Amino acid sequence: MPRDDLIVGIAGAGGDGVVSAGELLIQVAAREGLFGMLVKAFGPQIRGGESSVRVRLSSRPVLAQGDDLDVLIAFNWADYGRFSAELVPDEHTLIFVDEMDKTPPGEIPLPERLKAGVTRVPFEQLAIDKGGSALAKNIVGVGVLAGALNLPRDAFARAIERRFAKKGEKVVAANLAALDAGVEVSEGHHAKVQVRPKKPETLMVVSGNDAFAFGALVAGCRFMASYPITPQSEVMEWLARELPKFGGVMVQPEDELASVCMAIGASYAGVKALTASSGPGLALKSEAIGLASMAEIPLVVLNVQRVGPSTGIPTKTEQADLMQGLYGSPGDTSKVVVAPTDVADCFTIAIEAFNIAEQYQVPVVVLSDQGIGHRTDAIRPFDLSAVRTVERRLATAEELAQVDPHHGFSRYTLTPDGVSPMTVPGQARGNYLSSGLEHNELGAPVSGAAGHQQMSEKRFHKLASVPERYAHLLITAGDAHADVGLLAWGASKGAVLEAVEVLAASGIRARAVIPRLLMPFPAAQIERALEGLKTLHVFELSYGQQFCTYLRSQLRPELAARLVGHGRAGAAPLSVQEITKLVAPSLQAAAD
């Protein structure tokens, strides 16, 4: 398959400006019309520790973070060494290291065969000489990248002018000099692949967490209560800044329990409400999610998953909160679970989540993950004109005029579709008892078996139409006549879709099936999508193979029997190579 992408890795110590170099690169490339994906990784220090970025650029939308690097900049070998498993060079990689690094050759964290090809660059010295400060080291690095990747120097210069404008002309000039010094150093070092935009395109650069927060705002969310937790905090930080402008509230309560309960209270009072966390926080919220289910209060709960259990690895990704998301509340909790699959999807799924929550008066758990929440993509701008929002079914004044004031409003009236009109405080004659206790149609507590059966049916039956109404949440891609099926969910989509293309290029016909609606399980839709497939490979970042287990419990037995689970523990995102390696041998066996 001809390459149409470039992958850059940069690693360094705190203060080396690794992340801002990566951000500058993806922004300039996006401005030039190149799609991109930026993945950051940090050491355990709170501030000032080693960090790395990996930027993949392409003339078409980038699906996954890619494999071996085209260019590697190591500001020193020791810090690069901590990321060598994530930033892997090969024979074609242009490798630059700071001249000042005195690591003995035997200790350089590179395969022997690559050591001779390393170019030593005086990053720091050039930064001091030309940029006036060692701080400009990363800009020298950006200059090297501009040259090595054949990206226009002037585009970087404009970005640098804009970025440093506030610091005065002198700083701008010094940084431009540092850029040019880098460009000069790169002479004669050019990546093998040339990537040019296919057509001029306006692209946006956004992280998954910011995309989700923006989506929530656009969906009409005007209340958020959340407790800080990695890797969710950016969502609440974004909304803390934006919600007050729209008359909304972002409040940071004392704990996860208060967060979800405040959101429930706000929604009960009529405002679309969000609470967000990561796995440990979702566990603390689960009792209250049951309350929202029982009292039929719309609620969106975002879980940006991280490695678990317990504190796990807070800055790394995993997909092992699936079962918690699906079943993690006491009792038979009727709820909806959806999962975005990439950065752009965070925006879309945020809107869908609010729509479902409001339409069905139900808690909606969104399972995002660190891999997309913290990732920054250069993508086509969101289409605001395509956004449709749904409002909850409130009882009308005419309906409320019929209410017998002695008994009050019948909040949980049994209806054919299971959704009862609700009221919010302030609506005359609309008052009722909202309760976490099992209740009758009026909301009064009941403890009989028949009443509990009837109301359980109501709460589950009302969701029966979700899979059909939200059928567009099922993603299928690849060959209609394939016999190899690849099933995945969430952030694993990218690598799976790219694997389908790679397999197709080597004559292997595969189809990917990726549900974004996980509960209620869209059985009919998924079974249709699986038609004709002989092998069903399931990919996920879960050592316990939670997705495969869930599929087995939900699919027809003959399909369930064909599932082959490839789940593994997270911390590193799924790669295209590991998928193709696992899929190709089985296909070979089938062909023999």
Next chain:
Amino acid sequence: MAHQAVTKLSGKDYKAALQPVWCPGCGDFGVVAAVYQALAKLNLDPDHTVLVSGIGCSSRLPGYVNTYSFNAIHGRAIPIATGIKLANPDLTVVVVGGDGDGFAIGTGHFVHAARRNVDITYVCMDNSIYGLTKGQTSPTTPSGESTKTSPDGNIEDPINPVLTALACGASFIARSFSSEVKTSVELIAEAIEHDGFSFVHMISPCPVFRGRQQFDFVKERVRGVPEGFDFTKREQARAIAFEDPKEQITLGLIWRDSRPSYITRQQELRKKVAQKGVPTYEDILHSFIPDFGAVGAAR
């Protein structure tokens, strides 16, 4: 400003159809009567009033009041009420519940609600026992008392709700006794009118699991605030908060300060933010699109 009812309502207008499940002699009957009368005294519009509770005997109270009411989960009434108030500051929001709900499983929320000073009222009905689960030690059970989970006598010391409220920065602190309905009506009404977090420590005996002697013990020790008492003086409030309930139990308004409520501060913040202009969704979308403009020489 609280929404008033269009016509003059009386206490019984706030009585819901649902019948209380409380045991005969329960202090909570006195409290619910006081709640009806306090709401009537302020003539609050039932449609703009929300009663919120957690779990416990006393947490059943919202179901007996003809307003919007929410009987939620154990310990979480305060955050739910906070969310309601922040979402719609026009509503009058009153939290009711027991000592287990407020000072064991939900203590963390009490501490921060007091500090945050959201304009809600919290009436904690303290019977010093877990009644709904039939007689276990509560955070306010006096030391030495025998309960089902401390059959040989409680070896823990109880929490002091009024002192806790004072320490946490509650801006209105009062205490009443369920059988003193008139005092309770006054204090609950005043608490609702207070602009900030208001706390009423309501001693409400449990004749079933603490026996008649609990009522008698409290009855013998209650008194009004001392002559010349000033509830705006920290030292005076502190003296009452520190009094030994074995000696005396002071009822009345104990502490009040007039610092701005969370809602007031939030409205000020919104005004400040609005001065900077409100973006459209398109504006926000454009902020994600790198545009380095045409700045200077490089172009």
